[in-house]
Amino acid sequence: MPEGHTIHRLAREHNAILRGRALRLSSPQGRFASDAAALDGRVLDRVRPYGKHLFYEYGDDVVHVHLGIYGKFETHAAPAPPPRGAVRLRMATNEHTVDLRGPTVCERIRPEERDAVLARLGPDPLDPKADRERFARSCARRATPIGTVLLDQSAIAGVGNVYRAEALYVLGIAPQRPANTLGPGEVDALWDTLARMMRTGVRLNRIVTTLPEDRDRRRGRPSDADRHYLWRRTDLPCRRCGEPIRTEVLGARHMYWCPVCQPA
DNA sequence: GCAAAATGTCAAG
């Protein structure tokens, strides 16, 4: 399940195994069948990730994928197993088969439409060319709670519910604070913290927001309890002050925060 | 065996 790190990681994997190949495209579930047939056999030029969006470019045809909250990709080495569940799109070479299930968006679009999607999105912390000043300006302009702004993909692209809670906690910023009350230092630190967490997510292929010194080193990979500071951990006290972690719906999603370490 | 929740977004009211 995807925040921006999943998307960038998938783009890297799919570029490695699919790019430059003539792909066999199909839609075992049927909902993308005519578009899959229209593109079957075409050469995939590249996969482009941005925020939570993926673009598979075949000349002037682009397949736009947004995983939403449920969507998932699965890669199989040959021989491909029969489709499991509702496979919206299957992309195959002789060596690999990639299955897509449950996306919010899987559509064939033109390059202009792709550009229109990109134009709506804010800077992506995982994009090396990202302009963090655009994010700073969005914050300065808005009296909306910073916890809501972080989920607004036109303010900053790729951040989701886990990263927003964890980054605000690390920096001691209350999610309810109006974005325009954050100082320039806080906005900068927020960008840097999110970028650091999301790069770790790409590398490990899962969300790990805790710093190594805050984890149990004896384990090879972080346990679930060690991966986050407080997201969905209302069963545990705050790791810094012992206060119960609080949760509340903010920006249509559950926000988690410590009322002591993140004072309003 | 079934309800509820899940790392998301949009349109309707």
Next chain:
DNA sequence: TTGACCTTTTGCA
């Protein structure tokens, strides 16, 4: 602000 949508997993009987 609420409900709809996409699918799988988890938790409780």
